[in-house]
Every structure is written in structure tokens, then in C-alpha cells.
Amino acid sequence: QKEVEQDPGPLSVPEGAIVSLNCTYSNSAFQYFMWYRQYSRKGPELLMYTYSSGNKEDGRFTAQVDKSSKYISLFIRDSQPSDSATYLCAPKSDSWGKLQFGAGTQVVVTP
Amino acid sequence: EPEVTQTPSHQVTQMGQEVILRCVPISNHLYFYWYRQILGQKVEFLVSFYNNEISEKSEIFDDQFSVERPDGSNFTLKIRSTKLEDSAMYFCASNEGNQPQHFGDGTRLSIL
Numbered sequence: 329q330k331e332v333e334q335d336p337g338p339l340s341v342p343e344g345a346i347v348s349l350n351c352t353y354s355n356s357a358f359q360y361f362m363w364y365r366q367y368s369r370k371g372p373e374l375l376m377y378t379y380s381s382g383n384k385e386d387g388r389f390t391a392q393v394d395k396s397s398k399y400i401s402l403f404i405r406d407s408q409p410s411d412s413a414t415y416l417c418a419p420k421s422d423s424w425g426k427l428q429f430g431a432g433t434q435v436v437v438t439p
Numbered sequence: 440e441p442e443v444t445q446t447p448s449h450q451v452t453q454m455g456q457e458v459i460l461r462c463v464p465i466s467n468h469l470y471f472y473w474y475r476q477i478l479g480q481k482v483e484f485l486v487s488f489y490n491n492e493i494s495e496k497s498e499i500f501d502d503q504f505s506v507e508r509p510d511g512s513n514f515t516l517k518i519r520s521t522k523l524e525d526s527a528m529y530f531c532a533s534n535e536g537n538q539p540q541h542f543g544d545g546t547r548l549s550i551l
Contacts, residue, residue, distance in 0.1 A: 372482065
């Protein structure tokens with residue numbers, strides 16, 4: 329079983345729709361959960377950072393973590409064509425430790 | 440906003456040659472990392488570095504790889520004798536410890 333799993337997509341949505349992204353993990357030691365956005369041939373760009381279970385909202389982005397089911401979600405409201413990218417979930421167990429990336433979900437927002 | 444910078448953006452090297460990838464982490468950060476991403480695959484951890492020593496390394500980070508912080512601003516990854524399978528994007532990241540890691544835009548390494 330992979331440590332971090334994501335549906336690779338592509339996930340195609342019309343502009344203005346809500347994008348729903350999911351990630352599952354197997355390591356119960358993970359406590360810190362990051363979502364990164366990656367454009368083609370660019371480095372991962374931090375979107376959201378949460379600690380332990382719960383919800384966090386930042387502008388159009390909402391991250392949810394359910395540690396009991398080892399399930400992480402990212403929602404993007406009012407999606408824009410500029411949101412077209414690959415979204416990577418990346419949990420870790422220690423605040424200073426390595427990130428364990430999922431393979432990423434490709435999102436395409438069509439005008 | 441401060442950012443992690445990496446040079447060069449693209450490096451082409453003959454198999455068997457040594458290559459050095461350079462990174463300037465964000466200035467007040469204390470923890471430094473190298474990751475790589477083979478085309479079409481996920482981002483993989485290589486090594487973390489703190490207080491002038493390696494704190495963790497992956498199975499990928501074998502004796503062909505080394506890291507160094509030669510001065511107060513640069514962080515380098517050296518591959519001694521490159522192989523075809525070393526072709527990938529290499530990303531440098533840094534953080535303050537209990538904050539998320541910030542990434543550079545990477546160096547694309549092509550081994551011929």
C-alpha cells in the first residue's frame with residue numbers, strides 16, 4: 329500500500345465550479361498536512377498547511393483533515409482557469425521532517 | 440516575498456561526469472532539503488540538512504550524492520558520477536522548522 333495516494337485525474341471542471349480533491353494516507357504518525365500546487369516545470373507552491381484534524385479556510389481554499397479515517401481534502405471555490413495545475417498533498421510526521429508527497433491530481437478549469 | 444532560488448535552471452551533462460546543483464534558501468531558514476521528481480512521477484525526498492549535517496536521507500541518496508553548505512547562503516547537491524537515471528527535476532526547499540517547506544523552481548538535470 330502506498331503511503332500517500334491521490335487520484336491522478338485529470339479532473340476537468342467549468343470555471344466557477346467547486347473543485348474537490350482528496351488524498352488518503354496509511355501512516356498514522358502523520359500530523360502535519362500540506363497542500364501544494366505545481367504548475368508545469370515549476371516547483372511546488374504551498375497552498376495550505378494544517379496540523380492534526382480539522383478544517384482550515386484561506387480565501388477560496390478550504391482544507392479538511394480527518395485523522396481517524398486518514399483522509400485529507402482540499403476544496404477550491406469559484407475556480408478560475410489559473411487554478412489549472414497539479415495539486416499535491418504532502419503530509420509529514422515531524423514539524424522539521426521530510427514531506428511524503430502523493431503523485432498529485434491534475435486539475436483543468438475550462439473557461 | 441522571500442523565495443528559494445536555484446541555479447542553473449537546466450543542466451546538461453555527460454554520463455559519468457560530476458554535477459553540482461546550487462540553491463540559495465530563504466535567509467532566516469535553518470532546515471534545508473533536496474527532493475527530486477523524475478518526469479511523470481511524484482516528488483521524492485532525497486536528504487535533509489540542519490546545523491551543518493545531514494539529519495535524514497532516503498535510499499536514493501547513496502554514496503554518489505553529497506550535500507554541503509559552503510557558506511552562509513548557499514546549499515549545494517553534488518552528484519559525483521552521473522547516471523542516465525539521475526535525469527530529473529531537482530528541487531531545493533527550506534523552512535524554519537515548525538513551518539512548512541518552501542520550494543525553489545528546480546534544476547532540470549539531463550544526463551546524456
